[in-house]
Amino acid sequence: MSVENAPVVDVDEAAIPVEKKMYYRFESNDKKEFRVSELAIQQSETLNRLVEAMGYTSEDVENKPAIAIENIDGKTLKLVFQWCEHHKGEAIPVDDGSVPKIVEIPEFDAKLMDIDNGLLFKLIWAADYLNIVQLLNVSCKKVANMAQGKTPAQLRRVYLLPSDEEDEAAKRAAQEAQDPRAREVEEEFEERKRQGGNSFF
């Protein structure tokens, strides 16, 4: 039917049912429960896919058990959902591959992440696991900011990075653990050297 021929009908707007906001229930690995709006969930690609696949109705979300998130504790999940609720409806940024990544930390996020590094670590881990792109960006930026004004030695201390020597030692230890005979041969070689022998074979 063409637009011109479509019937014109007067609509009583008050009669249109307002779509009810749906709140999903999630449970952390330490049994803390959270109610999160549908719009906030869209910030997490993982949770968004999960609830879409479940196809819950508003009755289901009330009557069925809370959706378990087994890898994340309540303290961390609280921060994650606070962030998602604050940023609900915002566009999810697309990574254009540029380096350095240009990330600004908004005031709300800065306050939210005013936490110890242990909890910040868990927050980043959760943002990655739940695929919350912008939360991952800002939390990674917070960690990146720790590098400002530091030398390589200071960075190794801040980020607990092994030096080349420590990496080499760890590699040797791993090789020896894999092949105990190699260690025996090396010890035998060292012993003969100590005894003044100049030929191993």
Added chain:
Amino acid sequence: MAEESFPLLKLPVDVTKHVVQCMPDIERVIFSFCSKRMKPMAVSPGVRPRSFFVTIGENCEVLHEETYRDVNWDLDYYTGEEKVRVGPFMNGRGTPIIWDQPGWSMAERFNHVCDLFPNIETDKLSFYSDTFDLNLLPLFRFSDVSELSLPETMENSSFNVELLNYFKKVDRIEICCIRFGSDTEIDSILTRNLHMLSIQRYFEINFEELLLINSRYVYLSNPDLTGKHINMFLKMWMSGSNPQLRYFRFFLDDLMELEDFDCILTGTNFQTLPDTEESQYVDSDGDIVTIHGGIRIRNKDGIKGIVEFKENYYKIEFIVIDD
């Protein structure tokens, strides 16, 4: 108070890399020096505007400005032989960070920094000192060296000639140093098929040598050149010489007498263009430039050239225009 630590490597590898990619260029370069394992995380693909410097030891400085990389060799950057210094270029934020990188040669440190920006295709090299051991050059992994600059402080002619001969593939040469002892070496530079050749006042060439120049864009400052020489040069271009030439800028002696200018176009068939007439050409950096008016001449093949006198006649530009 002890500084709080963060177990960066306990994050998933992609996330660790994400953190490093959120660091500004300066911090990322410094991070790359933490260990061999960290270096690949700090690599920055693509060519993007940047603004920082890395000083390597006492003699080498790598400047990243916009999308270009300049490598300068100087006598002493006062950093210390085993040091690396990284800081903002010009008026950037913060102060430079300096540290010891013992056991790393200058070439190792230089190559390390270059590896972090793999898509920078060309380097511009400037030597301000002849203290550099040229035998070490093969150890440095330069990108294609497109431009070589020899400033006026470079007084060691054999060093300069050796450099020019080592970097045979450079496309742009800027010579401000004194003239080489050997005429043969001078001829070999002038006859190179370069994109750009800039010869400044201390490197004096005569008119016969001027005619040898085989570059597309030429910048020449030479007090010995007169209006008569330019007149002869233009006449030779009109008769078919220097077919490669796209642009020639002469800086003349500011004591040249005014009547000297009168002879620049003597005996040539020229036409003075009104200022309303626009002509366009592509400059040595590839940008399109529009000029107004000027004096038009043509060569034997009908190709148009425009002569412009600028800044009280002490600068003369000759531009070949593609119709």
